[in-house]
Amino acid sequence: MNPPATITFDGRKQNPNDPNVCSYYFLPDELKVVRGEGVYVYTEDGRRYLDCSAGTFNLSLGYSHPEVVEAIRDQAGKLIHVTSKFQTDPSNALVRALAEVAPPGLTKVHLKASGGSDANEGAIKIAQHVTGKSDVISLFRGHYGQTIGMIQASGAAFRRKPFTAQLPGMLHVPDPDCRRCFYKQERETCGLLCVERINDFIDYASSGRVACMILEPISGLGGNLVAPDGYLQALRKLCDERDIILIYDEIQTGFGRTGHMFAADYFGVAPHMLTIGKGLGGSGMPIAGILMEERLKGVEGYHINSTYGGNILASAAAVKTLEVIRRPGFLENVRAVGKHIMDRLNAFAPKVKFISNIQGAGLMIGVDFVDADGNPDAKLTNHIANVAQDRGLLMRTSLYGFGNAITIRPALIMTHAEADEMLDIFEHLLLDVAEGRA
Ligand SMILES: Cc1ncc(COP(=O)(O)O)c(C=O)c1O
Structure with a gap:
């Protein structure tokens, strides 16, 4: 047993050699x-x-937000948790509301994730299962979460550097950063070379079995970098032609952030699958999920699941959040x-x-x-x-x-x-x- 601890929450004053001191693993702001x-x-x-x-x-x-707080309070008095094997009023209402606002074609709702990282991993699992292929293409500067899988998909080497685990089959391609184009082109004349060149990555740098491509339509970590005109259209075409599932990570861009329900609506280009999280919780309830085309169903529920996935309190908050966002x-x-x-x-x-x-x-x-x-x-x-x-x-x-x-x-x-x-x-x-x- 540890000795009785003197708790300090200010790591700066803590003597790391004092066995009686405990504190945060990391150093929070003051x-x-x-x-x-x-x-x-x-x-x-x-x-x-x-x-x-x-x-x-x-x-x-x-x-x-007072209405979200009230929805949580109300639901907490009735039921906080039941295994996601069962239906509940909040989860049914949320599935219905999400299907109503989803971009065209995305009629299936998967709600068994509680964070963006596991929603993204779930989307990749579905893509691998449906296509029978393995590789994942992602963009430089992309951010898809913190799990070992998602730091591997991430487009920043510094996220992988401290860790030894490596997942094969993750292919990073240059993002459409027209401020300093990887291919040294100008947007007016480039012909979207950055999309064209993805064919070379698929043909020469992949295993030849690319299951999906995941990207944020607006790169958050890249400084809120908006995909240039025509980029997503060209990407969708390439993915359709090469039987690659196109996944938008809308964990940041979803639920009104762009002034439209989804970035897919802002750009007018729907993906085959779309991951959601963050803003859906309204005032911070943890909820995430996947929206997808009907044809992508088929992975058993127990493969993409977590204890708190589709949490009822969070679902109640999400239903209220969607109601508020949809108001005129x-x-x-x-x-x-x-x-x-x-x-x-x-x-x-x-x-x-x-x-x-x-x-x-x-x-x-x-x-x-x-x-x-x-x-x-x-x-x-x-x-x-x-x-x-x-x-x-x-x-x-x-x-x-x-x-x-x-x-x-x-x-x-x-x-x-x-x-x-x-x-x-x-x-x-x-x-x-x-x-x-x-
Ligand atoms: C674009 C994007 N995708 C995925 C994630 C991961 O979400 P979570 O932290 O909920 O796992 C984040 C979180 O910052 C994100 O910004």
């Missing part, structure tokens, strides 16, 4: 959050922060506030030298920062995020701090006034950084 409401969180010592990242990009309805005016607000933020940022950008690009869709916006030579500047980007936090804005940077974009993905209920409050602080601090005051 902020201790006690309450959240809408786009704001409040700390124990009374500070208020405007969260520009909607928690972990998952609080589509913001902190503690909700998605219009996302588009209008997103455009307002974009317009203000574009008008501001020429005032400082270090903004190289602003990209995004709806309330999924990225601002890229570069050094004096025009090269991506992750150090400056992280500095800006730190100054922002000192001034009451919670902002995240791309590629887990290794990237050069500040990502703005607030709760979808953000108002114009809240957007202006965020931008006033942001623009002011950017001027201070530019002029050496911060």
Whole structure:
């Protein structure tokens, strides 16, 4: 048995050699959050922060949305858990609502996942089962989760570097990053070479048995990078021609983030399968799943399952979340506030030298920062995020701090006034950084 522990939650003060001390495995930020409401969180010592990242990009309805809280409370009084072998009112209602909002053709709903990583793994399992093939294509800078399988699919080597386990059959191809095209092309004349070249990867770098391709239609970790015009159409065509299941990871882009229900709707191109998570939980309930074409059914339930998959409390929250998102005016607000933020940022950008690009869709916006030579500047980007936090804005940077974009993905209920409050602080601090005051 361990000796009685002196608990410290501040790893910085802890003596690692003292056997009586226990603490977090990792080192959390010093902020201790006690309450959240809408786009704001409040700390124990009374500070208020405007969260520009909607928690972990998952609080589509913001902190503690009253209707979601009420739905959870109501359901908790009736039933919190039953094995997912059985139907329940919340899970039936959720399947029905998801089928109603799903992109064309995606009529089958799989709800036995609780997080995005296992939804993605489930989608890949289904693709492998249905096609009888093995390999998975994914994009540079893509992010699909934290399990060993999903870090393997991930398009960033730093995620795999500390771990020895390797899964074969994961094929990474250049993403459509027109800011610095892998093939050194210009979009106007490239003919979407980045799609064309995927044929070469399939023919020469794969096992010859490619089951599926998974990608985020807007790359979150890549700095909210929007796929260029025609890219998804061309990809869908290639996948259809080569019998490859096209999977959109809409764990970030789903449920209104782009100003449309799904990024598939924003681009007007449906995949064969689509994974969901994050925003579906409304104010943070853990729920994830897979939407797919009817022909992809057939994998037994016990192959894709988890104890908390399709959790009833989370399903009740999700049903309410979908109801709110589907109300008249909700998605219009996302588009209008997103455009307002974009317009203000574009008008501001020429005032400082270090903004190289602003990209995004709806309330999924990225601002890229570069050094004096025009090269991506992750150090400056992280500095800006730190100054922002000192001034009451919670902002995240791309590629887990290794990237050069500040990502703005607030709760979808953000108002114009809240957007202006965020931008006033942001623009002011950017001027201070530019002029050496911060
Ligand atoms: C695009 C994308 N896919 C998958 C995941 C994994 O989801 P989860 O953390 O719920 O497993 C994330 C999480 O950040 C994500 O952003």
